Amino acid sequence: MIFAEILAIGSEMLTPFRLDTNSLYLTRTLEERGVAVIAKMIVGDVQDRIIEALDLASRRSNVIICSGGLGPTIDDITKEAAASFLGLPLELRPDVLVTIEERFRRRGLRMPEGNRRQAMIPAGGTVLPNPNGSAPGVYLESKGRQFFLLPGPPFELEAMWEQYGLPLVGKDRPLQRLVLRVAMLPESKVDEMLGPVTGRLRATGYTILASPGEIEIHFLAPEDSAQELASAAEETRKLLGHHVYAEGAQTLEEVVGRMLRESGKKIAVAESCTGGLLGSRITDVPGSSTYFERGVVAYSNRAKVELLSVPEETIRRSGAVSEPVARAMAEGIRRLARVDVGIAITGIAGPDGGTAEKPVGTVFVGLAVEGNETVVERFSFPGGRNRIKFFSSQAALNMLRLRMLKGD
Numbered sequence: 001m002i003f004a005e006i007l008a009i010g011s012e013m014l015t016p017f018r019l020d021t022n023s024l025y026l027t028r029t030l031e032e033r034g035v036a037v038i039a040k041m042i043v044g045d046v047q048d049r050i051i052e053a054l055d056l057a058s059r060r061s062n063v064i065i066c067s068g069g070l071g072p073t074i075d076d077i078t079k080e081a082a083a084s085f086l087g088l089p090l091e092l093r094p095d096v097l098v099t100i101e102e103r104f105r106r107r108g109l110r111m112p113e114g115n116r117r118q119a120m121i122p123a124g125g126t127v128l129p130n131p132n133g134s135a136p137g138v139y140l141e142s143k144g145r146q147f148f149l150l151p152g153p154p155f156e157l158e159a160m161w162e163q164y165g166l167p168l169v170g171k172d173r174p175l176q177r178l179v180l181r182v183a184m185l186p187e188s189k190v191d192e193m194l195g196p197v198t199g200r201l202r203a204t205g206y207t208i209l210a211s212p213g214e215i216e217i218h219f220l221a222p223e224d225s226a227q228e229l230a231s232a233a234e235e236t237r238k239l240l241g242h243h244v245y246a247e248g249a250q251t252l253e254e255v256v257g258r259m260l261r262e263s264g265k266k267i268a269v270a271e272s273c274t275g276g277l278l279g280s281r282i283t284d285v286p287g288s289s290t291y292f293e294r295g296v297v298a299y300s301n302r303a304k305v306e307l308l309s310v311p312e313e314t315i316r317r318s319g320a321v322s323e324p325v326a327r328a329m330a331e332g333i334r335r336l337a338r339v340d341v342g343i344a345i346t347g348i349a350g351p352d353g354g355t356a357e358k359p360v361g362t363v364f365v366g367l368a369v370e371g372n373e374t375v376v377e378r379f380s381f382p383g384g385r386n387r388i389k390f391f392s393s394q395a396a397l398n399m400l401r402l403r404m405l406k407g408d
């Protein structure tokens, strides 16, 4: 595992008026690369304090990232502190000086003398170009540690980091990543189910990323621990079984699309509360015309009756958001479109329209498959309107997937 530590340098962040946001950005990018940020420090513009912080950080982390204090003014002392800590002299780098002078010249200005300091680089350091500012960054390797000195302004730091910094992190230790995708299980449940696997991991990192109706399980391991990663993945597949719908970057609609194409089945959808989202997701997949026949948005009661032949009596008796209506919609669209599978969604996306019996988030998904009994599932989704709509489309796709896995 690679451990990283971030030093946000700047006395202004020790006041109540300025927040360190750079470390949030850096942490996100590092996490995506499987690097664990184990500590962050905010340090004022005082050389001895910065040296102390570098000393502490380099004892426990492999990657140390400093942000701020690369500017031309006298209180910008990050490079001096790092050079002193690593026992390196600062050297004037003529190529860097030319780049900075050129930057001023292009704007019709003469470079102020103070900016010469920005061309002073600790000996042996690699210059990280600054696409959005004058202060170059610095990369240093020393005692098996990687040090990055980045500018403070987020707009400068982000561009430099993405292009020149991040690719260097852990460059000697290529990582293997394996992503397993799970639909319609809560994050806490997945985490609990995977307890026996994750508790034993030594060199392999493990992260769960959750979004509505979708969990990504990431395993990351250095190449020399590929075996551990492979067995963790194998055990995960066993523990989660059919809940894992894909590996790698595939979406649920792509997986369902592939299954439909392979089975030669055609589908049609009837949507109420999702307003066409399910059809839209299905048709996001290139080639979906081979299996997607039509989608109907039947929002009003009248549309359900006129376009899907839902009996008026059923709506009156059970309400538009109900098991019998979802059933009638699914069967109706299947019959009218003359296809193998009909899927229907009816629900309450809110914020209004909920009742004690059917609160906001209540959704019924109907699945009518030729030669089989129609199935309707009731769901209770959390969140706002968009979230409930997405959850509903996800649930419908997943019901179809599970049904096809059974071979129906």
Ligand code: ATP
Pocket (backbone or CB within 6 Å): 008, 009, 010, 012, 019, 020, 021, 022, 023, 067, 068, 069, 070, 071, 072, 076, 133, 135, 150, 151, 152, 153, 154
């Ligand atoms: P400059 O050339 O602009 O002086 P610098 O590398 O010296 O760049 P600082 O002077 O330390 O950077 O900071 C410049 C500005 O960048 C700060 O006023 C602040 O707005 C922003 N900044 C610095 N550090 C952070 C941080 N950790 N998070 C968010 N913003 C920051």
